Structures are given as structure tokens and as C-alpha cells.
Amino acid sequence: MNWPLEAFLSFLAAGSFGVIFNTPRKTLLSCGLVGMTGWLIYRSYVLVLDDTTQASFAGAFGVALVAHLLAKKFKMPMIIFSVAGIIPLVPGSKAYNAMRNIVENNYLEAITYASEALMISGAVAMGLVFAEVLMQLFFKRQAKRIQRKIGMTQN
Amino acid sequence: MAEIGETRRELALDCFLLAGKILMENGAETYRVEDTMIRMAISQKMTHSHCFVTPTGIMFSPTEEMATRFVRINDRQTDLERVALVNAVSRRLVAGEYTLQKAYEELQVIDQTNYKFHxxxxxxxxxxxxxxxxxxxxxxxxxxxxxxxxxxxxxxxxxxxxxxxxxxxxxxxxxxxxxxxxxxxxxxxxxxxxxxxxxxxxxxxxxxxxxxxxxxxxxxxxxxxxxxxxxxxxxxxxxxxxxxxxxxxxx
Incomplete structure (x- = not known):
């Protein structure tokens, strides 16, 4: 596997999706970086543990974490960064193979592919939501701690 | 005096509904639309308002004495720049940097301008x-x-x-x-x-x-x-x- 090439291509792909979805101009680079993070996590997970569903979960989790941090930094909604980032994780080839097998009357194989595609899209969604909930918990605790600190210094 | 208060609140309602409409038309999540509208309402001292957002229409009910308003959403597209801009306007309104009039004008500009790439x-x-x-x-x-x-x-x-x-x-x-x-x-x-x-x-x-x-x-x-x-x-x-x-x- 050619790491720099894949990193560059996923960066370019996510950035292009940023243009299609019309994200604000100054966030285009960050969108590309988010997409690259997601894809590299996904690929390394597949290489090490060989499980595309778990890898998609890990990739989406990474995407959501980075997107959340960038959203805090730019003071913009998180969706701007996460949408372009998860596009490379969408199970396009599995869905395509399922469709192809249905057309060729291989229904059993089609079901295999379709259920895999369903599992992967579920995993991507779960990854996004889990990361978001975790970040919210973390930031709420941090905000409380800061408030307490300010309270202490005032007293 | 009551007259001015009434028109001001009408303006506030127009402002919230326009913000919600732009957000929903351009691909924001439902919870963000509701959150933005309620925050804007609270900043204008409408603390008991409710809103119900669906992909095809937004209902907003302010305090008891005013009528519920509804806005229809016809076509939806993806334009995340508008989402970011409306978000910025609502942040400024809540922080008190924008007056209601200014925020409404900004929202109208956002609604009219085409931000899409060529x-x-x-x-x-x-x-x-x-x-x-x-x-x-x-x-x-x-x-x-x-x-x-x-x-x-x-x-x-x-x-x-x-x-x-x-x-x-x-x-x-x-x-x-x-x-x-x-x-x-x-x-x-x-x-x-x-x-x-x-x-x-x-x-x-x-x-x-x-x-x-x-x-x-x-x-x-x-x-x-x-x-x-x-x-x-x-x-x-x-x-x-x-x-x-x-x-x-x-x-």
C-alpha cells in the first residue's frame, strides 16, 4: 500500500466534496484533512485487523473527533467538517456489488453484499454519534471545571 | 408604546423563522435548527417558546399571547456556507453584538446571495x-x-x-x-x-x-x-x- 499517495488522494477527494457541498472557503483544507484522517484510520485498521465494519466504525469515530475539534476552533457547526470526511467511508462498492448480483440473479450473494453494506453504514453512523456524545461529555466537564476555577479565584 | 413592542416581537418572529428556514433549506441537522431558533428566542426574552421542525415545514410558537407561526420549506439543497453564516449571525445576536433589526437584515442578505462555487x-x-x-x-x-x-x-x-x-x-x-x-x-x-x-x-x-x-x-x-x-x-x-x-x- 502506497501511504503518501492514498493520503493525498483521500485529501483531494474530501476537499472536492467540500467544493460540491459548498463549505466556507477557509475550511476547505481542513475538510480535506478530516477526510484524510478518516481514510488512513480505516485503511490501517483493515490492514491490521482485516474487518471492514470495525474499520469503518474507527474511521468515522476519528472523523467525528477531528471534526468536533475543528468546529470548536473555527466556531462553526460540526457538520461542515464531518460530511466531507465520511464520504470515503461510504460503502459504495458493496452496495454496487449487491445491485450487480441482484441483476445477475445471484440473490444469495447479493444478500451477503447488501447486509455488509448495511452493517458498514450503521457502523459509520454509530462512530459519528459515539464520538459526538463523548466529546460533549468531555467538554461539559471541562467547562464545569473552568467555571469552578473562576469561582475559586473570585472568592 | 405597546404598539412598538408588538411590531418588535413580530420582527423577532420573522427573524427566527427566516433563520430556521435558511438552515433547513441548506442541509443543517434538525436539532441544530431547533437549538438555534430557541437560543435566538431566549436572547429576545421569549423564554417559553416551542418549535417543531420537519424537513418540509417549521412551526414556531412564541409566548401564550401571540399566534403560532408556520413557514413552509419547499426545496432543499446542500450549501454549508449558508449554514455557517446563519450560525455566526445567531451567535452574534445571542451575544448581544447584533440588534434584532441588524440580524434580520443580515439574514435577508444571506437568503438572497448566491454563495455557491461556480x-x-x-x-x-x-x-x-x-x-x-x-x-x-x-x-x-x-x-x-x-x-x-x-x-x-x-x-x-x-x-x-x-x-x-x-x-x-x-x-x-x-x-x-x-x-x-x-x-x-x-x-x-x-x-x-x-x-x-x-x-x-x-x-x-x-x-x-x-x-x-x-x-x-x-x-x-x-x-x-x-x-x-x-x-x-x-x-x-x-x-x-x-x-x-x-x-x-x-x-
């Missing part, structure tokens, strides 16, 4: 994304020009039909069909090598990624009406693309 730049982006995905999914370098051209063509076809007919399902079906036919021709003529990766790479710009993410997020946040309807929209889009490709493959 259409050829979008087509180029779609083509580039298709080419990248072809290589990422393990296609060979000799297929790269085909994915690049077909991805762009599919995007042009979908956008043109959308402008002409406003029927999303039909536009995506025709776009996928055209990509399938072109890819089949390229492979049969002997120039393209792998039909599957060319098609997968080229249809990537049409995949309803934003809709799927938003649908799941809305469902998890408890907005079942909008979650289900966005899910149905995503499913219809995916079905249209799949049907277009399947029609080609069945020959």
Missing part, C-alpha cells in the same frame, strides 16, 4: 473526486481518465435535469444511467479495463452522504419525524442510482 468548479471537483475514488478503491491508472470524465458528466447531467424538472429522483436515475452506459461503452471499446471500479468511482459524487448522516443523527437525537423522512429521501436517492446502474448492467 458551476464549472463544482463539476471539476466532482470529476476529481471520481478520479481519486477510482484509485483509492484499487482501480488501475489507465482507467483514471474515464472515471474523471464520466464523474463530471454524471454531475452535469444531474444538475441540468434538476434545474429543468426539480424531480431529484429522476435526475439521479438518468445521471446513473448515463454513467453506466458510458462506462460500458468505454470497456467494450477496449480502452477501459475494469467496468466495476469505473462505475463505482464515477457515481461517488451522487451518493447521498449528507442525507444519511443527517438522518441517523436526527433519529438518535429523538427527532423521529425528520429522521425518518430524511432517511426515506436518502433511500430513494440510493435506489435511483442503483436502478440506473442495474438497468445498464442487465444488458
Amino acid at each position: 458551476i464549472w468548479l463544482q463539476i471539476l471537483a466532482a470529476a476529481m473526486a471520481s478520479g481519486c475514488f477510482l484509485i483509492l478503491l484499487g482501480g488501475s491508472w489507465s482507467d483514471l481518465p474515464f472515471a474523471f470524465v464520466f464523474g463530471g458528466t454524471g454531475f452535469i447531467i444531474v444538475e441540468t435535469i434538476l434545474i429543468q424538472t426539480r424531480v431529484k429522483f429522476f435526475a439521479e436515475f438518468i445521471g446513473a444511467l448515463a454513467i453506466g452506459i458510458l462506462a460500458l461503452l468505454a470497456v467494450y471499446s477496449g480502452y477501459g479495463t475494469d467496468l466495476d471500479t469505473i462505475i463505482i468511482g464515477s457515481i461517488m459524487p451522487l451518493v447521498p452522504g449528507l442525507l444519511i448522516t443527517n438522518a441517523v443523527r436526527d433519529l438518535m437525537a429523538g427527532h423521529f419525524v425528520s429522521g425518518l423522512s430524511k432517511g426515506a429521501e436518502a433511500f430513494l436517492t440510493a435506489f435511483a442510482i442503483g436502478a440506473g446502474i442495474a438497468l445498464v448492467l442487465s444488458f
Whole structure:
């Protein structure tokens, strides 16, 4: 596997999706970086543990974490960064193979592919939501701690 | 004096509904729309307001003595820059940097201006994304020009039909069909090598990624009406693309 090439291509792909979805101009680079993070996590997970569903979960989790941090930094909604980032994780080839097998009357194989595609899209969604909930918990605790600190210094 | 208070509150309502409408039309999540509207309302001392947002309409009920207002949302697109701009305006209004009048004027400007990238730049982006995905999914370098051209063509076809007919399902079906036919021709003529990766790479710009993410997020946040309807929209889009490709493959 050619790491720099894949990193560059996923960066370019996510950035292009940023243009299609019309994200604000100054966030285009960050969108590309988010997409690259997601894809590299996904690929390394597949290489090490060989499980595309778990890898998609890990990739989406990474995407959501980075997107959340960038959203805090730019003071913009998180969706701007996460949408372009998860596009490379969408199970396009599995869905395509399922469709192809249905057309060729291989229904059993089609079901295999379709259920895999369903599992992967579920995993991507779960990854996004889990990361978001975790970040919210973390930031709420941090905000409380800061408030307490300010309270202490005032007293 | 009461008269002025009344018009001010009417202006406030117009302002919240316009903000909600722009957000919903341009692809924000339902919970963000509700959150933004309620925050803006609280900043204008309407503490007991309620709002109910669906992908096709927004209902907003301010305090007891005022009538509930409704706004219809007709067409939805994806324009994340508008979402970011409305978000910035609502932040400023809540922080007290903008007056209500100023915020409403800003929102009207956002509603009227076209922030989209030039259409050829979008087509180029779609083509580039298709080419990248072809290589990422393990296609060979000799297929790269085909994915690049077909991805762009599919995007042009979908956008043109959308402008002409406003029927999303039909536009995506025709776009996928055209990509399938072109890819089949390229492979049969002997120039393209792998039909599957060319098609997968080229249809990537049409995949309803934003809709799927938003649908799941809305469902998890408890907005079942909008979650289900966005899910149905995503499913219809995916079905249209799949049907277009399947029609080609069945020959």
C-alpha cells in the first residue's frame, strides 16, 4: 500500500466534496484533512485487523473527533467538517456489488453484499454519534471545571 | 408604546423563522435548527417558546399571547456556507453584538446571495473526486481518465435535469444511467479495463452522504419525524442510482 499517495488522494477527494457541498472557503483544507484522517484510520485498521465494519466504525469515530475539534476552533457547526470526511467511508462498492448480483440473479450473494453494506453504514453512523456524545461529555466537564476555577479565584 | 413592542416581537418572529428556514433549506441537522431558533428566542426574552421542525415545514410558537407561526420549506439543497453564516449571525445576536433589526437584515442578505462555487468548479471537483475514488478503491491508472470524465458528466447531467424538472429522483436515475452506459461503452471499446471500479468511482459524487448522516443523527437525537423522512429521501436517492446502474448492467 502506497501511504503518501492514498493520503493525498483521500485529501483531494474530501476537499472536492467540500467544493460540491459548498463549505466556507477557509475550511476547505481542513475538510480535506478530516477526510484524510478518516481514510488512513480505516485503511490501517483493515490492514491490521482485516474487518471492514470495525474499520469503518474507527474511521468515522476519528472523523467525528477531528471534526468536533475543528468546529470548536473555527466556531462553526460540526457538520461542515464531518460530511466531507465520511464520504470515503461510504460503502459504495458493496452496495454496487449487491445491485450487480441482484441483476445477475445471484440473490444469495447479493444478500451477503447488501447486509455488509448495511452493517458498514450503521457502523459509520454509530462512530459519528459515539464520538459526538463523548466529546460533549468531555467538554461539559471541562467547562464545569473552568467555571469552578473562576469561582475559586473570585472568592 | 405597546404598539412598538408588538411590531418588535413580530420582527423577532420573522427573524427566527427566516433563520430556521435558511438552515433547513441548506442541509443543517434538525436539532441544530431547533437549538438555534430557541437560543435566538431566549436572547429576545421569549423564554417559553416551542418549535417543531420537519424537513418540509417549521412551526414556531412564541409566548401564550401571540399566534403560532408556520413557514413552509419547499426545496432543499446542500450549501454549508449558508449554514455557517446563519450560525455566526445567531451567535452574534445571542451575544448581544447584533440588534434584532441588524440580524434580520443580515439574514435577508444571506437568503438572497448566491454563495455557491461556480458551476464549472463544482463539476471539476466532482470529476476529481471520481478520479481519486477510482484509485483509492484499487482501480488501475489507465482507467483514471474515464472515471474523471464520466464523474463530471454524471454531475452535469444531474444538475441540468434538476434545474429543468426539480424531480431529484429522476435526475439521479438518468445521471446513473448515463454513467453506466458510458462506462460500458468505454470497456467494450477496449480502452477501459475494469467496468466495476469505473462505475463505482464515477457515481461517488451522487451518493447521498449528507442525507444519511443527517438522518441517523436526527433519529438518535429523538427527532423521529425528520429522521425518518430524511432517511426515506436518502433511500430513494440510493435506489435511483442503483436502478440506473442495474438497468445498464442487465444488458
